[in-house]
Amino acid sequence: MGPVLATSSLLLLISGLQWVSAAPAAAPLVSGSTSPVHETSLAAYTPTWMTSLDQWAAGTTTDYPIHASCNSSENALLRQALLEAEVLASHARDHILRYGNSSSYFLKYFGKSTTAEPAGWFDRIVNADKTGVLFRCDDPDHNCATQDSWAGHWRGSNASDETVICELSFTKKWPLGGMCGYGYSVAGSPTTAFFGSDLLHRLYHTDKIGEGVVGHYADSYRSCLQLAIDNPNEAVRNSATLRYFALDVSPRKVGSVAGS
Numbered sequence: 229m230g231p232v233l234a235t236s237s238l239l240l241l242i243s244g245l246q247w248v249s250a251a252p253a254a255a256p257l258v259s260g261s262t263s264p265v266h267e268t269s270l271a272a273y274t275p276t277w278m279t280s281l282d283q284w285a286a287g288t289t290t291d292y293p294i295h296a297s298c299n300s301s302e303n304a305l306l307r308q309a310l311l312e313a314e315v316l317a318s319h320a321r322d323h324i325l326r327y328g329n330s331s332s333y334f335l336k337y338f339g340k341s342t343t344a345e346p347a348g349w350f351d352r353i354v355n356a357d358k359t360g361v362l363f364r365c366d367d368p369d370h371n372c373a374t375q376d377s378w379a380g381h382w383r384g385s386n387a388s389d390e391t392v393i394c395e396l397s398f399t400k401k402w403p404l405g406g407m408c409g410y411g412y413s414v415a416g417s418p419t420t421a422f423f424g425s426d427l428l429h430r431l432y433h434t435d436k437i438g439e440g441v442v443g444h445y446a447d448s449y450r451s452c453l454q455l456a457i458d459n460p461n462e463a464v465r466n467s468a469t470l471r472y473f474a475l476d477v478s479p480r481k482v483g484s485v486a487g488s
């Protein structure tokens with residue numbers, strides 16, 4: 229089940245992105261996955277007065293903007309990691325849509341909450357308008373230069389949709405394909421060990437993606453599990469909980485794509 233799911237979800241992500249920018253009919257039919265078929269038939273039955281995608285989507289982008297201050301290697305690594313963040317988020321969203329609260333993972337991280345809110349936070353990572361959600365490498369606030377261990381930071385009141393990436397992100401964060409390696413475990417390792425999952429954290433800090441609501445209500449693995457019991461309404465908008473959940477439902481599947 230692992231490899232099949234992973235492959236279809238990757239294709240789903242890619243076809244989902246194409247669907248926005250290309251002709252709806254071009255969405256490929258993926259065996260073992262119903263969503264592209266569903267999207268294709270939705271498009272086919274959409275009245276023409278509703279199909280002017282270009283018009284209503286004008287001026288928006290589902291791609292994350294990367295500042296020119298990131299050189300070609302940084303740009304390539306960052307693009308890859310952003311794609312991995314989207315893969316993690318789309319897996320997590322699809323898991324919730326498929327299993328709802330009958331999933332033991334859902335109960336573990338979100339307790340008795342309803343399913344729409346966490347599914348929505350994951351979908352924002354993939355499908356929200358990313359205009360202004362800028363990633364830059366020029367260290368405008370001088371934190372990379374002055375804070376020893378910083379791999380990056382949210383620009384906060386200086387630019388609430390912008391994220392600075394420091395060199396440590398490129399040299400120390402792991403690619404998602406290594407999820408079955410590096411001695412990684414969901415319960416025992418930081419959620420920010422992978423460049424992609426670290427970016428989930430950074431993206432939820434931005435006003436545009438996190439809407440000022442996704443935040444730090446609990447951080448450690450233990451305290452996230454406790455939050456699911458004590459306060460499910462906070463668990464569904466807790467940045468660390470969303471990361472733990474995404475990593476917990478995805479690693480074996482994503483790892484199997486890389487052949488491990």
Ligand SMILES: *[C@@H]1O[C@H](CO)[C@@H](O)[C@H](O)[C@H]1NC(C)=O
Pocket residue numbers: 299300301302395
């Ligand atoms: C990009 O910048 C990094 C420093 O962050 C440097 O090590 C690397 O050599 C640069 N790559 C290119 C292609 O300029």
Ligand SMILES: *[C@@H]1O[C@H](CO)[C@@H](O)[C@H](O)[C@H]1NC(C)=O
Pocket residue numbers: 329330339340341
């Ligand atoms: C799961 O959701 C259903 C309906 O949405 C609800 O009746 C049920 O109590 C929920 N179960 C748990 C364990 O939250």
Ligand SMILES: *[C@@H]1O[C@H](CO)[C@@H](O)[C@H](O)[C@H]1NC(C)=O
Pocket residue numbers: 368369371381382383384385386
């Ligand atoms: C915002 O800019 C000021 C002035 O450059 C700087 O001192 C501060 O650390 C910056 N804030 C963040 C979150 O980097």
